[in-house]
Amino acid sequence: MFKKVLIANRGEIALRVIRACKELGIATVAIHSDVDANSLHVRLADEHVCVGPAEDGLSYRNIPNVLSAAEVTGAEAIHPGYGFLSENAHFAEVCESIGVKFIGPTSENIAALGDKARAREIMIRRNIPVLPGSPGELHSEGDALEAARKIGFPVIIKATAGGGGRGMRVVNKEDELVRAFQAAQTEAKSTFGNEAVYLERYFIEPRHIEVQVLADERGRTVYLGERDCSIQRRYQKLVEETPSPAVDEKLRREMGRVAVEAIKAVHYRNAGTVEFLLDKDQNFFFMEVNARIQVEHPITEMITGIDLIKEQIRIAAGMPLAFRQQDIKLTGHSFECRINAEDPEKFTPCPGMITRYRPPGGIGVRVDSVMESHSMVVPHYDSMIAKLITYGQNREESMARMRRALDEFVIEGIKTTIPLHRRIFVDSEFTKGRVSTTFLDRLLANHTS
Amino acid sequence: MKKVKRPVRAGETRPSSVEEPIASNRARLAKDDTGLMGEHSQSIQSFIDLLKQHNLAELEFEREGFRIRLKRESAAGLPLAAKSDNMAGGVSPQTDSQAAAVSEQTNGMVTITSPIVGTFYRSPSPDADPYVEEGDVVKKGQVLCIVEAMKLMNEIESEVVGRVVKILAESTKPVEYGQPLFLIDPSPAS
Numbered sequence: 001m002f003k004k005v006l007i008a009n010r011g012e013i014a015l016r017v018i019r020a021c022k023e024l025g026i027a028t029v030a031i032h033s034d035v036d037a038n039s040l041h042v043r044l045a046d047e048h049v050c051v052g053p054a055e056d057g058l059s060y061r062n063i064p065n066v067l068s069a070a071e072v073t074g075a076e077a078i079h080p081g082y083g084f085l086s087e088n089a090h091f092a093e094v095c096e097s098i099g100v101k102f103i104g105p106t107s108e109n110i111a112a113l114g115d116k117a118r119a120r121e122i123m124i125r126r127n128i129p130v131l132p133g134s135p136g137e138l139h140s141e142g143d144a145l146e147a148a149r150k151i152g153f154p155v156i157i158k159a160t161a162g163g164g165g166r167g168m169r170v171v172n173k174e175d176e177l178v179r180a181f182q183a184a185q186t187e188a189k190s191t192f193g194n195e196a197v198y199l200e201r202y203f204i205e206p207r208h209i210e211v212q213v214l215a216d217e218r219g220r221t222v223y224l225g226e227r228d229c230s231i232q233r234r235y236q237k238l239v240e241e242t243p244s245p246a247v248d249e250k251l252r253r254e255m256g257r258v259a260v261e262a263i264k265a266v267h268y269r270n271a272g273t274v275e276f277l278l279d280k281d282q283n284f285f286f287m288e289v290n291a292r293i294q295v296e297h298p299i300t301e302m303i304t305g306i307d308l309i310k311e312q313i314r315i316a317a318g319m320p321l322a323f324r325q326q327d328i329k330l331t332g333h334s335f336e337c338r339i340n341a342e343d344p345e346k347f348t349p350c351p352g353m354i355t356r357y358r359p360p361g362g363i364g365v366r367v368d369s370v371m372e373s374h375s376m377v378v379p380h381y382d383s384m385i386a387k388l389i390t391y392g393q394n395r396e397e398s399m400a401r402m403r404r405a406l407d408e409f410v411i412e413g414i415k416t417t418i419p420l421h422r423r424i425f426v427d428s429e430f431t432k433g434r435v436s437t438t439f440l441d442r443l444l445a446n447h448t449s
Numbered sequence: 450m451k452k453v454k455r456p457v458r459a460g461e462t463r464p465s466s467v468e469e470p471i472a473s474n475r476a477r478l479a480k481d482d483t484g485l486m487g488e489h490s491q492s493i494q495s496f497i498d499l500l501k502q503h504n505l506a507e508l509e510f511e512r513e514g515f516r517i518r519l520k521r522e523s524a525a526g527l528p529l530a531a532k533s534d535n536m537a538g539g540v541s542p543q544t545d546s547q548a549a550a551v552s553e554q555t556n557g558m559v560t561i562t563s564p565i566v567g568t569f570y571r572s573p574s575p576d577a578d579p580y581v582e583e584g585d586v587v588k589k590g591q592v593l594c595i596v597e598a599m600k601l602m603n604e605i606e607s608e609v610v611g612r613v614v615k616i617l618a619e620s621t622k623p624v625e626y627g628q629p630l631f632l633i634d635p636s637p638a639s
Contacts, residue, residue: 034626034627049566049623049625049626050566050625050626050627050628051566051625051626052626053626053627059626064565064566064598064599065565065566065598065626066566067598067599068565068566068567068598068599069566069625071598071599072566072567072568072623073623098599
């Protein structure tokens with residue numbers, strides 16, 4: 001087992017990893033930018049290294065400084081969290097070459113799955129149901145038109161190098177395609193530095209269902225249930241739940257089996273998530289693999305009792321998985337709300353000083369956050385400041401706990417999305433479990449302020 | 450990186466790191482320093498008030514690449530020598546500590562900080578002499594030390610002409626981004 005791990009991230013996920021390391025008896029090194037010097041994750045780590053100024057390209061994504069911090073502290077492994085360097089194949093490769101263990105998949109895994117078009121091709125070859133889409137990258141408007149006609153409208157144009165819901169465009173009719181294709185290429189080039197785009201069929205009221213997987217270094221692979229992440233605003237997730245109200249036991253087993261096959265196709269190691277689209281007729285289609293631990297991993301932990309970060313560390317340390325598929329039991333129901341420092345109606349970021357912070361508590365409530373009273377929410381990073389997770393014996397209890405917890409949660413001094421979460425959890429369609437990825441955009445459009 | 454922060458009591462605000470003076474270093478990316486005068490115009494007025502209030506002849510202040518020196522022509526009161534150290538002389542204890550704090554922090558000195566994470570070395574090799582000693586006068590662009598990162602030796606250069614007043618880091622020990630390495634007195638009389 002590692003003696004010392006460096007956490008190449010900040011905020012709640014850095015704290016999450018530090019907690020797991022502490023429980024495993026592993027010494028921790030926190031890195032931080034100069035504006036994060038007083039962050040809770042820095043104070044709780046055994047050692048800390050400032051790696052640069054606020055701008056993340058110069059600090060959290062500054063590979064030389066991050067690696068140098070591992071070197072001078074003698075860290076044996078690096079946990080990259082999510083975002084930042086977590087899906088940077090080059091970073092994973094450099095870690096491997098200097099003998100520092102990257103806690104996550106291999107650099108080949110990341111490279112193979114990071115190219116979304118290439119990942120689709122790999123899955124198609126394995127007869128894994130894939131969203132009807134264009135074969136590989138589209139090079140011309142002519143290619144795009146031909147592909148769209150085969151797939152059938154409506155279609156969505158996506159950036160090959162994209163992710164996180166950025167660089168996407170829906171096209172409803174053939175006569176809109178060429179203009180949309182050109183615009184998507186330009187946007188992809190400026191956002192991701194790569195103008196390659198591909199096409200998929202666009203579903204009207206789909207659900208976003210993702211399956212958590214773990215694979216040890218011997219290739220033993222398990223799935224740990226699914227997560228329903230349909231509550232999204234502009235492709236950014238806001239609420240997640242497990243199990244999904246739309247997935248029964250039979251479908252769960254089938255999706256789990258396919259998810260395991262998908263990651264075995266690339267000899268995947270460590271934790272990952274296979275994303276599917278579920279249509280109204282219970283057909284599911286592979287979308288992409290997220291080759292990292294995800295923001296919403298806690299809800300899976302709540303219903304399985306398995307500490308996913310500890311499993312990541314154990315796998316990276318070469319230990320075999322301590323459980324088989326049949327040992328994994330899913331019990332109860334869990335929700336997560338992503339609390340962002342944003343205006344709950346305009347969604348503009350609201351950085352500033354949190355004058356009072358009191359998180360909720362009680363049975364079945366978990367809060368993952370580094371915020372405290374007098375914390376400064378800085379403008380340089382992602383606006384998520386806390387994850388509020390609830391657990392209950394069933395969906396009703398879990399929802400009731402979330403409503404209670406949202407009422408108890410005090411965050412003063414800045415605006416947060418808590419009011420929006422409150423609205424979601426009393427919405428009649430949501431409470432009946434009848435949602436799709438269009439739910440939140442519709443809820444927001446209907447709201448009269 | 451041992452922990453050097455003082456413990457913070459619950460509810461207490463630790464001074465923001467943004468307020469600590471960090472002098473820029475040649476090897477770092479250039480900062481956009483337009484608008485500093487606007488930013489500091491309130492401070493400038495405070496300094497002028499301080500100058501008048503305590504009948505000072507001269508006052509100097511530096512922060513984040515911005516430096517100001519105020520001098521009164523026919524100042525009745527304290528001699529020039531008072532500028533660096535105790536500017537107070539006959540004022541209330543509160544203002545005394547304030548003035549002392551300002552001069553302690555700045556004094557017209559330039560702090561060279563590390564632009565990277567690595568190991569600090571005062572000499573190019575274990576047997577060689579250190580690049581600089583305290584008291585040495587250095588030129589702009591002169592190599593002061595090495596910070597080694599991932600087997601690469603990065604030469605850290607002085608941004609100013611001046612005298613090395615204090616060496617702030619220990620040779621062969623790790624340093625982090627922004628860690629103070631050298632205190633240099635750039636004033637011509639030094």
